Amino acid sequence: MSGDRRGPFVVAHRGASAEKKEHTLAAYDLALRDGADGLECDVRLTRDGHIVCVHDRRIDRTSSGTGIVSELDYDTLRGYDYGDGAEPADLLTLSDLIQLVLDWTSKPTKLFIETKHPVRYGSLIESKVLAELHRFGIGQPASADHSRAVIMSFAATAVWRIRRAAPMLPTVLLGDSSHYLGGGAATTVGATAVGPSIKSLREHPSIVDRAAASGRATYVWTVDDKADVDLCRELGVGWIATNNPARTRAWLAGAEPAE
Numbered sequence: 001m002s003g004d005r006r007g008p009f010v011v012a013h014r015g016a017s018a019e020k021k022e023h024t025l026a027a028y029d030l031a032l033r034d035g036a037d038g039l040e041c042d043v044r045l046t047r048d049g050h051i052v053c054v055h056d057r058r059i060d061r062t063s064s065g066t067g068i069v070s071e072l073d074y075d076t077l078r079g080y081d082y083g084d085g086a087e088p089a090d091l092l093t094l095s096d097l098i099q100l101v102l103d104w105t106s107k108p109t110k111l112f113i114e115t116k117h118p119v120r121y122g123s124l125i126e127s128k129v130l131a132e133l134h135r136f137g138i139g140q141p142a143s144a145d146h147s148r149a150v151i152m153s154f155a156a157t158a159v160w161r162i163r164r165a166a167p168m169l170p171t172v173l174l175g176d177s178s179h180y181l182g183g184g185a186a187t188t189v190g191a192t193a194v195g196p197s198i199k200s201l202r203e204h205p206s207i208v209d210r211a212a213a214s215g216r217a218t219y220v221w222t223v224d225d226k227a228d229v230d231l232c233r234e235l236g237v238g239w240i241a242t243n244n245p246a247r248t249r250a251w252l253a254g255a256e257p258a259e
Contacts, residue, residue, distance in 0.1 A: 007233040007252045011038035011112055011241040013222050014055065018243040022062065023053040024082055024089040028100055034246035038110040038150070038239065039101060040221075043094050043129060045121050050074040051094040051128050057116075063091075070120040094129065098136050101148065110150055112219075112241070114174070117155035126151075126161045133169075144170040144192055152219070156189045163190040172219045176200040186216060193217040193238065198228050201235070208235045226251050 015027025016034055028039050042055040047070060060066045065080030074091075083089035094113070101111050115125045133139035133149050141147035151162045152172035159171045173186045174195035186194050194211045201207055201220050208218045217238035223229055224243055229251045232240050242248040250256065 008220075008237045008240045009037035010035075010245050010248050010252070011040050011110075011219070011239050012036040012245040013040050013241040013243050014042070015039065016243070016245055018224070021082065021084045021087070021089055023055065023092050025092060025096065025100065026083075026087065026089060028097060031245050032100070032104050032106070032109060035249050036109065036245040038112050039097070040112040040114065040241050041094070041097055042114045042116055043125065044069045044116055044119065045125055045128060046074045046077055047071055048073045049128065051125075051132060052077065053092040053094060053097060055116075094132055095136075098132065098138070102136065102138075108148065110148060112150045112152055112172070114152045115155075115158050117153060117158055123158070123161055126158055126165070130162070130165055133166075139166055139169070141168050144168060152195060156185050159191050160189040174219075174221075186211075187214060191216065193219050195219040195221065197221055198223050198232075201237070202228075202231065205231075205235055208237055212236070223248065
């Protein structure tokens with residue numbers, strides 16, 4: 001999970017979510033066609049144990065339905081529309097997204113999977129995610145650099161569970177406390193990267209050097225302004241999550257993005 005001299009790698013935050021409805025196949029397909037180096041998703045468990053890509057605890061904001069993800073079964077959840085009305089979309093599962101990434105042959109693309117906490121089913125989400133990665137043959141990479149999946153969480157305990165169960169999978173400990181994580185919680189749980197917000201990075205630019213000094217990359221969210229993209233490149237950030245991967249890639253390439 002390291003950057004290169006050309007600048008940060010670009011991760012599509014919930015897909016190309018500035019242009020398509022978040023966590024839909026359309027948003028992720030567009031991100032791939034826009035040249036994103038990685039795709040980011042949030043995952044939760046339904047009442048009957050299916051892994052679905054939904055950010056919020058409730059589905060009210062992002063679907064035509066209402067209710068709490070963990071209290072609804074998969075068949076009920078998939079009965080709602082997750083599009084924008086004009087462009088209907090089905091409920092996205094983690095398996096759908098993994099298959100999309102593995103089927104994309106233009107270039108290897110990493111999938112950044114964030115497990116949400118606190119949640120009703122606790123550590124079961126990490127166990128289920130790992131089982132799904134193993135089912136697709138990507139749960140035991142030869143090295144972190146060649147891994148097709150990255151597991152992230154704001155919960156240090158979640159990162160620790162992944163490191164113990166699948167030590168070669170790269171992990172990101174997310175959070176605005178990342179300015180002291182270079183030798184703190186990230187070291188304790190064995191995270192391979194720290195994940196501050198762009199606001200935290202602006203306030204504590206030394207995060208990147210501190211992380212690098214302890215052998216860790218930096219993943220910054222959510223970077224949508226050119227000044228912030230330039231800051232990340234200047235500081236040597238490895239990965240940036242953005243809602244608009246096409247525009248961000250154009251900025252990094254020194255080109256004016258298309259209107």
